[in-house]
Amino acid sequence: MATQDFYALLGVPDSASPDDIKKAYRKLAKQHHPDANPNNPASAEKFKAISEANSVLSDPEKKAKYDQMRRLGAFGGFGARTSPSGGGRARRPGAQQPMDEGIDLGDFGSFGLGDIFSSIFGKGRRPEESGAAEPVEVSVAVPFRTAAVGGKVPMTLAMSDSCATCGGTGAEPGATMSTCDECKGRGTIAFGQGGFAVQRPCPACRGRGTTPSARCTACSGIGEQRTQKQILVTVPPATESGTRVRLKGQGPKTRAGGQAGDILVSFTVEPDAFFSRDGLNIHCKIPISLSQAMLGTTAQVNTVHGSKVKLKIPAGTQSGRKFRVKGQGLEKGGQKGDQLVTVQVKIPEKLTPEQTEAFKAFADSMKG
Numbered sequence: 001m002a003t004q005d006f007y008a009l010l011g012v013p014d015s016a017s018p019d020d021i022k023k024a025y026r027k028l029a030k031q032h033h034p035d036a037n038p039n040n041p042a043s044a045e046k047f048k049a050i051s052e053a054n055s056v057l058s059d060p061e062k063k064a065k066y067d068q069m070r071r072l073g074a075f076g077g078f079g080a081r082t083s084p085s086g087g088g089r090a091r092r093p094g095a096q097q098p099m100d101e102g103i104d105l106g107d108f109g110s111f112g113l114g115d116i117f118s119s120i121f122g123k124g125r126r127p128e129e130s131g132a133a134e135p136v137e138v139s140v141a142v143p144f145r146t147a148a149v150g151g152k153v154p155m156t157l158a159m160s161d162s163c164a165t166c167g168g169t170g171a172e173p174g175a176t177m178s179t180c181d182e183c184k185g186r187g188t189i190a191f192g193q194g195g196f197a198v199q200r201p202c203p204a205c206r207g208r209g210t211t212p213s214a215r216c217t218a219c220s221g222i223g224e225q226r227t228q229k230q231i232l233v234t235v236p237p238a239t240e241s242g243t244r245v246r247l248k249g250q251g252p253k254t255r256a257g258g259q260a261g262d263i264l265v266s267f268t269v270e271p272d273a274f275f276s277r278d279g280l281n282i283h284c285k286i287p288i289s290l291s292q293a294m295l296g297t298t299a300q301v302n303t304v305h306g307s308k309v310k311l312k313i314p315a316g317t318q319s320g321r322k323f324r325v326k327g328q329g330l331e332k333g334g335q336k337g338d339q340l341v342t343v344q345v346k347i348p349e350k351l352t353p354e355q356t357e358a359f360k361a362f363a364d365s366m367k368g
């Protein structure tokens, strides 16, 4: 909650006057007041949140600090450190950055802003220690035919995970822990800049308050490791662009020992050179020769299912005519689409003298 945008909470623009803020707060406070909403925990929580927002935004000094933090991007707009390769990008919507997940913010170092925020506004809040991480959203490109009939696509997700060697403590196995000299075990140190001093997580112990006699060599004492997680994502049949699936518990963890979050996979279907789609129907175009169109033929047509079907093209078929191949479309929810084949008659660009003569004779025969 600490990283929720106060202006958004009160429903005012950040240019709002003190009067507008007061009005907006009063209106919301009346609406969510516990007296008006007995036994409503959601309202109680909201009331608390808007009260907190008001207490900061109605105090010019606190508001100035808050605005400065906000300009630095403290309350949203960070990309998570997780980023997939070979399949789009990952983000955590509105993620509250846990302390052990670094974020790069210049002078603030790689620490969670929730802590800096807490120290400024005296709330002493900490990110959830046990809750599961926010879901990570990943966009994955799917080949047209895989999306049509279903299948699996590989995805590589680069993410931080707690170090396998030390389990996230940053201590070499067997090391003894002692109070951090830098912060005397408080886990925070004062940090002053630009006229205001804040407490920030101690860089020596990364906010833990203790330091090991020997740092974990696998992660240099950070407690986390970058891993490339390979995941085979199942693509349901008749998947469309924008279709999402949730991979439970396959995402990164919030912190050492925390529960792994989910991955929200959003599919983007790639176009195909031969097939296109319209709901459950598949469309394609096949070329036939002039004589095939005039005399009739049987064409072999590829289906999206990987098979070939025979298509009877009658004599006298016009270019652009569509043929329906029943049941060769996509299948979803017990419904089956068709394949619609458009024939395109290719006119020969060059004729031999004999062919020219033959066509002249043909043209003569058509007269009258």
Ligand SMILES: [Zn+2]
Residues within 6 Å of the ligand: 163, 164, 165, 166, 167, 168, 169, 170, 171, 216, 217, 218, 219, 220, 221, 222, 223, 224
């Ligand atoms: Zn380690």
Ligand SMILES: [Zn+2]
Residues within 6 Å of the ligand: 180, 181, 182, 183, 184, 185, 186, 187, 188, 202, 203, 204, 205, 206, 207, 208, 209, 210
């Ligand atoms: Zn320390």
